[in-house]
Amino acid sequence: MARRKLRLQYIANACSRRNTFKKRNKGLLKKVYEITALCDIKAAAVIYSPFEVESKVFPSHPEVHQMLTRFQDMPEMDKTRNMVNQETFLRQQIDKIQEKIIKLKRDNQEKQITQVMFDCLKGKTLSDLELKDLSDLTFIIEQNLKELDIK
Amino acid sequence: MARRKLRLQYIANACSRRNTFKKRNKGLLKKVYEITALCDIKAAAVIYSPFEVESKVFPSHPEVHQMLTRFQDMPEMDKTRNMVNQETFLRQQIDKIQEKIIKLKRDNQEKQITQVMFDCLKGKTLSDLELKDLSDLTFIIEQNLKELDIK
DNA sequence: ATTTCTATCTATAATAG
């Protein structure tokens, strides 16, 4: 029974792959149901199966269709916020790690922000800046910060 | 710690519900990724989260705000008159700060390398990266985290 | 002080080879 740790790669053997798919497909749909029941949220999984004529989805097809339709109608930003697939999953992980790194750079942050502020003001006269009020300058600084990926 | 068997019903307690959602959401995404990798199929999960993370807003830095406020409060005549002096002052400050930043960057070289790596990944699609490399990538990320002593 | 969020730990439940 010495089972090796799960290797996360394509299962070449068709029979094993089919078995794994059936088990995991079932487990996945169960998980989707559970999270909707426990947290009272809307969720759906769409799985295109090579073993079935019809792809399995949860919940019923009309409900999923409704959800996806609503999803398409959402503004672009809301889409990216709410849609999660294997691609955005990885990005979320990266974003999360980036946040941690940003935390590590906290001691540098003050100096960097000050740097940006000075860069904004460097060599500029008041009329160059064309500042109406404080918020304008704050906006400029924020833009520069984003370019530096400091946030 | 009496852990009871999972009762599959709405979790009334908001805190527990949120925790459960976050954990299961993460687990669900992992499962979706795994089944796509193992069985080479297309799958996606759409989850409407009631616990949206608040957008990261650049906090107005106290120091910056203080300086800008001081600048704004100057009488109009003094502003223009002091610009030259202020520019000189700013340049000196910039030089000092740039030296400090160079030092800090040298000290944080490892972190920066990691940051660069993530920057390279950012904005790439899944097809840009090779699918089979995803697990390796996750491994690399975890290794980097351990090296950074974040985990 | 208060609250809210996050991370981590461990025992148990659930999954998968």
Place this chain on the structure above:
DNA sequence: TCTATTATAGATAGAAA
């Protein structure tokens, strides 16, 4: 089926706001 592996409930602690 059987059990090693994985997921997660519940608790706790500490950080952040």
